[in-house]
Amino acid sequence: MKKKKTITAAIVLLLVFLVGGAIAYFTDTDNATNTFTIGNVDITLTEPNWSTTDEDNNGVPDASQDLMPGQTVAKDPTINNVSTTNPAYVFAKVEVPCTTAASPATPVEFFNYTVNSGWTELPSAAVACTSGGTATHVYYYGTGGSLTALAKATSASTPTSTPAVFNNVTLLNNLTGNEGLTGNKNIVVTGYGIQTQGLASTTPTDVWANFS
Numbered sequence: 001m002k003k004k005k006t007i008t009a010a011i012v013l014l015l016v017f018l019v020g021g022a023i024a025y026f027t028d029t030d031n032a033t034n035t036f037t038i039g040n041v042d043i044t045l046t047e048p049n050w051s052t053t054d055e056d057n058n059g060v061p062d063a064s065q066d067l068m069p070g071q072t073v074a075k076d077p078t079i080n081n082v083s084t085t086n087p088a089y090v091f092a093k094v095e096v097p098c099t100t101a102a103s104p105a106t107p108v109e110f111f112n113y114t115v116n117s118g119w120t121e122l123p124s125a126a127v128a129c130t131s132g133g134t135a136t137h138v139y140y141y142g143t144g145g146s147l148t149a150l151a152k153a154t155s156a157s158t159p160t161s162t163p164a165v166f167n168n169v170t171l172l173n174n175l176t177g178n179e180g181l182t183g184n185k186n187i188v189v190t191g192y193g194i195q196t197q198g199l200a201s202t203t204p205t206d207v208w209a210n211f212s
Helices: 002-023 204-208
Strands: 043-046 072-074 078-081 089-099 119-121 134-143 168-171 188-194
Touching (some): 078 089
Antiparallel strands (some): 119 134
16 A cells, blocks of 8 residues: 555656646747947048238238239148048039139139149039139049048048148239229138948939039
8 A cells, every 4th residue: 555655646746747847938038239339421621731821910811912913822622531430422612703804804713723633523513604703613532433432530630631622723814904803702612521331322423412
């Protein structure tokens, strides 16, 4: 009798273990957190050789005051990438005042300049001179119909820079009188920068369309 009781007890214990094992699942949880940082496009435009000295305090730098026909002044617009996270495609828009006080008397730009290697004009964005108006030229950093990426800065204090768009500007040498020559004449240079990744097209015309 004791043997049967022992066997019966063993069977009962076995059943308990079987029932317990049927609902004792191994469980675990885990998750993955992906961390992202958002890059930026950060450019500046500088003119290292442009003189800002204004000894007579009239708001016009001495070097560009009272110019004579044919006179040349240092002006070297340069675009700098100060972002340490992203390269950029860059453009420069140059707006030059026009005059008809020249021979022949057709609207022409007051100033001439020579574009440096590495920059290419975007003809589709150009606006021709009109009498008393402004001529507009857009240049992209690159050649042969392809943009050149301006690399990201190596540090917060060490930007990456393009060559100057041009080194100097020269006042027309065939001005024949003072018509339209009085007052300040402003050459406006504006720099533009855009990310290099994720663009639908990287042709200069299509990329410039994002600004215009």
